[in-house]
Amino acid sequence: MQQNKHYYLPIILFLIIVIIVLGGALFYAFFSYKKLAVRPSLPPVVYEPAYFSEISFNLRSISQGFGEEVFTDLKKELEAGESDFIAVNLSEMKLELYLGGKLRKEIKVLSKGKEGSWWETPTGRYSVMSKESNHFSSIGRVWMPWSIQFHGNFFIHGWPQYSDGKPVSKEYSGGCIRISTDDAKEVFDFAKRNTPIIVYDRETKPILYQKIEPLRNELTVPQISGGAAFILDLDTGNVLLNKNSDEILPIASLTKFMTAVIASELIYLERSIVIVPEMLSAKIQSYSFEIGKSYRAFDLLYPLLMQSSNGAALALSSFLGNKFFVKQMNEKAFSLSMKQTVFADPSGESAQNVSTLKDLSRLVKYILEKRSFIFDISRGKDYPFFGSNVFKNIQNYNDFYDSPNLIGVKNGKTNEAKQTILTIWQLKTKDGKLRNVMIGILGSLDRKADTQILLDWLKVNFGLE
Secondary structure: HHHHHOOOHHHHHHHHHHHHHHHHHHHHHHHHHHHHHHOOOOOOOOOOOOOOOOOOOOOOOOOOOOHHHHHHHHHHHHHHOOOOEEEEEOOOEEEHHHHHEEEEEEEEOOOOEEOOOOOOOOEEEOOOOOOEEEEOOOOOEEEEEEEEEEEEOOEEEEEEHHHHHHHOOOOEEEOOOOOOOHHHHHHHHOOOOEEEEEEEEOOOOOOOOOOOOOOOOOOOOOOOOEEEEEEEEEOOOEEEEEEEEOOOEEEEEHHHHHHHHHHHHHHHOOEEEEOOHHHHHHOOOOOOOOOEEEEEHHHHHHHHHOOOOHHHHHHHHHOOOOHHHHHHHHHHHHHOOOOOOOOOOOOOOOOOOEHHHHHHHHHHHHHHHOOOOOHHHOOOOOHHHHOOOOOOOOOOOOOOOOOOEEEEEEEEEEEEOOEEEEEEEEEOOOOOOOEEEEEEEEEEEOOOHHHHHHHHHHHHHHOOO
């Protein structure tokens, strides 16, 4: 009998080890699932070269940027899931606390970032990143009670005070969402790490636009080399031309639009950084930076957007660390419902920077509404906001940059992506009204010629000029 006990002992030990391993795996899977439930999941980096000739004319509207439709859908989704979340409607200046999917309390928002300014409050879907009972802002040099960080330098907090106890003036904030200090304490206690926060601000357009109608019933099909093309009325979300706008394709330096967004929202643009050799590691360098020289973050936006400088992209990402910067690019894409977009680097050099033209139109809409100076810089407009700009006289490599009705533009080119381009125009309708229109092309053999063909097509078929 003693011998039988020794015989079963290894088997018993083996079963104990198996149980421990399986238990650990289940524990890890459970908490990984919970983490994934509140963090954005990215689509796989998979795409196939596509060669399509079919063009469909889809005259239905699509939701753009983080508009009211997306905001409402997200609230419904979180309510249906009985989630705890925070909803901020900046157009109505109110903050709502939802417990188990049910509205628990409505709180008045006292101040937000000034519309059209450098510090306009960003919209999108975010989550609680961190909490501090009294956060000191190194930018504003003020103490912010009951602070909840939801994106970069942006917080929900109580009324801030200077170190001597004097409250700040009752004007616009530096982009944060200000509420009363008592309310901020309640929100602070309510919020947990990763609690969803959705922020919405209705577009402030006084005109109710009508859909741009074609001049004739049968539209001609424009012959372009691009594998995907998309023309969108940004004021209404009305699609004028759709060729494979849902195809996931490499986007090359169109990536730099998101790089500029993240830099403008997460970096204090007056800060400087020294150029080191690692920042110039990309094979192609459109601008010759001087190693050891210091540049302000804001100034670096000029070679980034005007010359598609890979060095400028890596220099900007170095402010936060390249991996963290790229992570923020992907989280911003998630916040804007760019569900088919993945960023692999801040320059667009990698073929794993992929998106669709529909996703990119959301980014374009966001920049137009919240960060329009990015488009201005892409055209070469000089902003002496932080003092003299060392790059104000550099050559602009963007196509159409000097066109009088161009709002913004970005070119791209790699072997995998071929030629890519996003252009945003202010065109006049047949009744004399101005409209903001995006023309995007991916996988082109001649992006400038293709864009011109589509501009001419708009003139002939829709009367846009």
